Amino acid sequence: MTALYAADGVDFSLVCDGCGMTVDNLGANLHNWDLAWSLFRRHGWVGTQSTGGPHGCPRCTSQATAPSDR
Numbered sequence: 001m002t003a004l005y006a007a008d009g010v011d012f013s014l015v016c017d018g019c020g021m022t023v024d025n026l027g028a029n030l031h032n033w034d035l036a037w038s039l040f041r042r043h044g045w046v047g048t049q050s051t052g053g054p055h056g057c058p059r060c061t062s063q064a065t066a067p068s069d070r
């Protein structure tokens, strides 16, 4: 559960599988998943090209080597 599409099938959100951080309203600005994901990868997100993920936000991936202290 990584890319969440809105009911209209156009707008979508990116969800981090690590912490659940959600980036909303991507469809309005980036129009499609491939474009959105290529942009997020440049900003430190990691994961697969697939909308099914898993995907991790920069905050999670930068802490990947440290044990969770939450």
Ligand SMILES: [Zn+2]
Residues within 6 Å of the ligand: 016, 017, 018, 019, 020, 021, 056, 057, 058, 059, 060, 061
């Ligand atoms: Zn995260």
